[in-house]
Amino acid sequence: MTSYSKEVIADLVAGTLPWPQTRRIMSAYKDDDRFFKYVAVLQDRVGWKDPILLPVGDHLFICQSGDERVTKCECGHSFGDYRKNWKLKAAIIVRDSEESLREIYPNSDLPDPDWMEIREFICPECGTLHEVEAAAPGYPIVHDFEPDLEGLYRDWLGKPLVSSNKGG
Amino acid sequence: MLDKPASALRIRERLLESERLMEETGCYDGITELHLRNQDPLKFETLHTKLRAYCVSAREMARRISASPGVREVGEMVVAIYTPEGDAIALSNGIMVHVHTMSRFIKWMIRNGYEENPRIRDGDIFANNDAFIGTVQVPDVMDVVPIFHSGKLVGWAGAVCHELEAGGITPGGDVALAQERFTEGLFVCAEKVGENDELRRDYVIRCERNLRMPIYWVLDEKAKVASCIDMRESVKGLIDEIGLDYWMQVSKEFIEEGRRAQLARTRQLTVPGIYRGHTFYGHVTKGKPGYQPLGDPDWLYNMPIEMEITSDGKIIMDFEGTQPWGYHSMNCTPAGMDGGMFVTLTQHMNFEGLVNDGAWMATELKLPAGTWTNPDNEMVATATSWALLLPAYGVFQRLLSRSFIARGFVEEAFVGQVNSPMIEMGGQSQYGTPFGMAHFECAAAGSGALAIKDGLDTAYVGWNPESDMGNIEIWEQNMPMLYIGRSIVPNSGGAGKYRGGCSFLSTWLVSKTDHLRLVTSEHSSRVFDNGGLCGGYPAPTCQKHRAVRDSNIFELAENGAPLAHHTGTNPYRSELEVRLEGEHVTLEGPYITAPHKTGDVFTHSYNGGGGYGDVLERDPVKTAWDVENGFLTKEAAEGIFGIVLDEDEEGFPVANIEATKRHRADMRAKRLARARPVSEWIAKERERVKAADFAPEVKKMYASAIKLSPRFTRDFSTFWDVDAKSTFGVE
Ligand SMILES: [Zn+2]
Numbered sequence: 096m097t098s099y100s101k102e103v104i105a106d107l108v109a110g111t112l113p114w115p116q117t118r119r120i121m122s123a124y125k126d127d128d129r130f131f132k133y134v135a136v137l138q139d140r141v142g143w144k145d146p147i148l149l150p151v152g153d154h155l156f157i158c159q160s161g162d163e164r165v166t167k168c169e170c171g172h173s174f175g176d177y178r179k180n181w182k183l184k185a186a187i188i189v190r191d192s193e194e195s196l197r198e199i200y201p202n203s204d205l206p207d208p209d210w211m212e213i214r215e216f217i218c219p220e221c222g223t224l225h226e227v228e229a230a231a232p233g234y235p236i237v238h239d240f241e242p243d244l245e246g247l248y249r250d251w252l253g254k255p256l257v258s259s260n261k262g263g
Numbered sequence: 264m265l266d267k268p269a270s271a272l273r274i275r276e277r278l279l280e281s282e283r284l285m286e287e288t289g290c291y292d293g294i295t296e297l298h299l300r301n302q303d304p305l306k307f308e309t310l311h312t313k314l315r316a317y318c319v320s321a322r323e324m325a326r327r328i329s330a331s332p333g334v335r336e337v338g339e340m341v342v343a344i345y346t347p348e349g350d351a352i353a354l355s356n357g358i359m360v361h362v363h364t365m366s367r368f369i370k371w372m373i374r375n376g377y378e379e380n381p382r383i384r385d386g387d388i389f390a391n392n393d394a395f396i397g398t399v400q401v402p403d404v405m406d407v408v409p410i411f412h413s414g415k416l417v418g419w420a421g422a423v424c425h426e427l428e429a430g431g432i433t434p435g436g437d438v439a440l441a442q443e444r445f446t447e448g449l450f451v452c453a454e455k456v457g458e459n460d461e462l463r464r465d466y467v468i469r470c471e472r473n474l475r476m477p478i479y480w481v482l483d484e485k486a487k488v489a490s491c492i493d494m495r496e497s498v499k500g501l502i503d504e505i506g507l508d509y510w511m512q513v514s515k516e517f518i519e520e521g522r523r524a525q526l527a528r529t530r531q532l533t534v535p536g537i538y539r540g541h542t543f544y545g546h547v548t549k550g551k552p553g554y555q556p557l558g559d560p561d562w563l564y565n566m567p568i569e570m571e572i573t574s575d576g577k578i579i580m581d582f583e584g585t586q587p588w589g590y591h592s593m594n595c596t597p598a599g600m601d602g603g604m605f606v607t608l609t610q611h612m613n614f615e616g617l618v619n620d621g622a623w624m625a626t627e628l629k630l631p632a633g634t635w636t637n638p639d640n641e642m643v644a645t646a647t648s649w650a651l652l653l654p655a656y657g658v659f660q661r662l663l664s665r666s667f668i669a670r671g672f673v674e675e676a677f678v679g680q681v682n683s684p685m686i687e688m689g690g691q692s693q694y695g696t697p698f699g700m701a702h703f704e705c706a707a708a709g710s711g712a713l714a715i716k717d718g719l720d721t722a723y724v725g726w727n728p729e730s731d732m733g734n735i736e737i738w739e740q741n742m743p744m745l746y747i748g749r750s751i752v753p754n755s756g757g758a759g760k761y762r763g764g765c766s767f768l769s770t771w772l773v774s775k776t777d778h779l780r781l782v783t784s785e786h787s788s789r790v791f792d793n794g795g796l797c798g799g800y801p802a803p804t805c806q807k808h809r810a811v812r813d814s815n816i817f818e819l820a821e822n823g824a825p826l827a828h829h830t831g832t833n834p835y836r837s838e839l840e841v842r843l844e845g846e847h848v849t850l851e852g853p854y855i856t857a858p859h860k861t862g863d864v865f866t867h868s869y870n871g872g873g874g875y876g877d878v879l880e881r882d883p884v885k886t887a888w889d890v891e892n893g894f895l896t897k898e899a900a901e902g903i904f905g906i907v908l909d910e911d912e913e914g915f916p917v918a919n920i921e922a923t924k925r926h927r928a929d930m931r932a933k934r935l936a937r938a939r940p941v942s943e944w945i946a947k948e949r950e951r952v953k954a955a956d957f958a959p960e961v962k963k964m965y966a967s968a969i970k971l972s973p974r975f976t977r978d979f980s981t982f983w984d985v986d987a988k989s990t991f992g993v994e
Binding site: 104107108110112114117120121125127129130132133134149150151152153154182183184185186187188189197198199200201202203204205206207209210211213215216217219221222223224225226227228229230231232233234235236237238239240241242243244246247250251 | 535714755797798875932945948958960978
């Protein structure tokens with residue numbers, strides 16, 4: 096069975112593993128012990144102790160925070176119950192003018208702000224840009240991901256989660 | 264079941280039985296145990312490898328028969344071997360989107376009584392390019408031949424080429440101007456086009472008389488027939504070796520194993536749950552010559568996708584909430600939607616083991632009737648269905664990628680495909696003859712970023728994993744235009760910690776013709792039709808066309824003065840305007856206009872991919888390299904990514920790490936100061952929604968989605984706390 100060291104997984108996640116090695120990992124059979132090593136690597140990276148249950152973005156994690164399961168930014172900021180859309184608790188910058196779109200698209204033709212806007216969802220504490228939506232004005236904010244957390248641990252990882260009072 | 268002889272049932276009954284068995288057992292054709300695989304796994308694997316080798320070698324051989332640069336240069340072809348019921352057992356590389364569309368074509372003939380009339384006999388050749396029978400668009404012409412052994416139908420061999428000319432209302436294959444089926448070109452509707460391994464003369468004559476450039480289509484037909492015969496004979500030889508009963512059983516086990524492997528892969532690589540995403544497409548044709556006033560000329564398409572991964576590993580994609588079909592060529596049939604799903608899966612999940620129709624069986628598509636994904640009118644045009652398919656399946660790739668990231672397989676996460684703006688042409692060639700052609704250099708867009716590195720520059724499209732832009736010299740042999748530039752477009756990848764792959768732009772001088780019709784399609788106007796992931800931005804995909812009529816380029820060349828080789832990086836004044844005199848044209852939407860002639864200059868730009876991650880985390884050293892090589896500009900490095908670049912003694916950009924840190928801290932502070940709580944924004948935006956204070960096309964988009972979809976109506980009403988129906992005046 097394929098397996099890699101925690102150091103290799105850490106480098107892979109950080110994008111620092113040399114390309115030939117990354118390429119071999121991509122081409123090889125997948126390592127079945129990846130998930131918990133990956134979570135361990137991320138747990139080392141974050142500066143807080145709440146156990147990570149599931150990464151849901153580049154710097155966003157569902158974690159066990161006391162009795163609750165919440166979505167947390169890498170900086171420790173909590174966006175609340177993981178079953179709710181974390182974006183609703185974020186800060187936002189909306190680019191809906193030629194001037195603000197031009198900041199990101201310096202030399203191309205721009206979308207028509209009457210038809211499309213860029214929405215940036217930002218951590219209100221550390222300022223990390225977590226997600227960008229390109230949407231028509233008036234389009235509801237998307238709830239990107241509602242994981243079946245219990246099902247993943249129980250049926251696929253074979254390690255059922257200890258039940259939680261809230262956010263279960 | 265080895266003692267069971269090849270089915271004595273007629274094939275139509277056999278197909279129904281196979282479907283019933285799948286329904287009853289949940290396994291393909293009732294194969295609940297992989298007996299042959301368990302008996303001798305090595306023999307099993309070896310046989311599948313052989314079948315795949317037959318396919319790959321048949322395709323390579325056929326590419327050398329074909330006359331079309333689409334097939335020869337960029338490999339617009341795929342071949343596959345099927346069961347008698349029409350399920351793919353093994354396939355070649357190439358445009359794999361068609362493996363499953365061909366399956367639909369074979370099943371359609373079986374269901375429609377082709378056994379009785381026109382009969383299915385050894386040596387017959389059947390062709391199809393009707394999307395409602397089973398293809399994506401009119402230029403995707405497929406040929407299949409039955410495989411008989413010991414007097415029994417034991418399978419099919421099939422091949423598809425994307426034709427560069429389909430004889431529609433506008434030249435090329437992706438007939439941009441088609442608004443109904445009747446203007447899409449030459450249709451071959453599940454037709455018997457040959458007998459005794461030979462194409463019928465009358466069929467070839469029909470092709471010759473209905474196409475602008477019949478040599479492409481006709482020679483591709485011969486190439487496809489040759490590859491089918493090649494595969495057929497190989498399979499017959501194999502059956503001689505292993506026995507007919509073994510073949511009939513093993514071919515089904517291959518598919519069942521493919522189905523199981525796909526489910527297992529999903530459980531291994533992803534996370535169960537609900538994933539959502541969307542993208543948009545702007546279709547702008549108002550005032551363009553040739554469009555019949557059959558519907559509104561301008562349309563904004565929303566493409567929401569909800570993907571569910573169930574705990575047994577099934578992937579279900581639901582398009583509820585998207586727009587209705589329209590009087591344009593961008594509609595798609597369920598066959599095309601299947602194909603898009605299939606080609607995406609083969610690239611992202613099914614990259615090892617047995618790649619065949621089994622993977623497709625482990626998925627489900629929910630295509631609401633009446634939408635562009637499943638038109639309830641078979642007269643609609645589908646010639647440019649890729650225009651909506653590509654953005655939609657780009658969303659699918661991002662949804663899958665989020666699941667890979669959640670599960671830890673970050674190396675598989677990929678921001679996805681983008682649209683492939685295509686240029687097609689016709690009129691009088693440089694040889695003074697009539698011609699027509701689709702230019703396939705669009706087969707090399709920028710890819711979306713990965714979660715661990717930048718996307719591929721000018722090297723990826725979703726519809727053909729073997730992306731290739733083809734050689735300039737070959738394209739120049741086939742059209743009355745000369746390249747005066749083919750260049751990377753700086754900043755054309757979506758910004759992010761990892762940027763999307765860059766696109767390129769071609770600049771041509773029209774040469775040796777007084778009548779060149781240029782037509783483009785599959786590029787979105789006014790909106791991005793792609794997206795970023797995890798903080799990355801979409802790539803700039805709403806490019807306009809720029810051209811110069813009656814330019815002074817020959818005069819400049821004679822004087823040795825500089826010419827324009829690209830459009831440059833000033834969005835308000837292109838290099839064409841700086842360098843060339845003449846009538847300057849900037850046009851959004853499909854380029855449908857009066858013919859060009861010698862001395863005109865035309866540019867066409869392709870799309871880059873979306874970005875991944877926060878721009879402020881981008882590697883300064885890689886960025887310096889990007890600036891040095893023209894993938895990013897220095898201004899973008901500083902303004903978007905916060906990376907300060909100095910110059911070394913030789914003038915090359917070098918990252919100033921300390922200045923970058925300071926600049927980024929400042930940018931982050933400004934970002935936080937500029938941002939406001941989402942709740943505040945929603946409260947304010949809600950007033951605009953209540954007043955339906957939107958552009959007419961945006962309002963129409965909402966009204967159409969609300970009319971077709973109870974879920975969209977509910978979600979919209981709940982999110983904004985409004986009555987969606989009354990807001991947009993829907994009864
Ligand atoms: Zn934060």
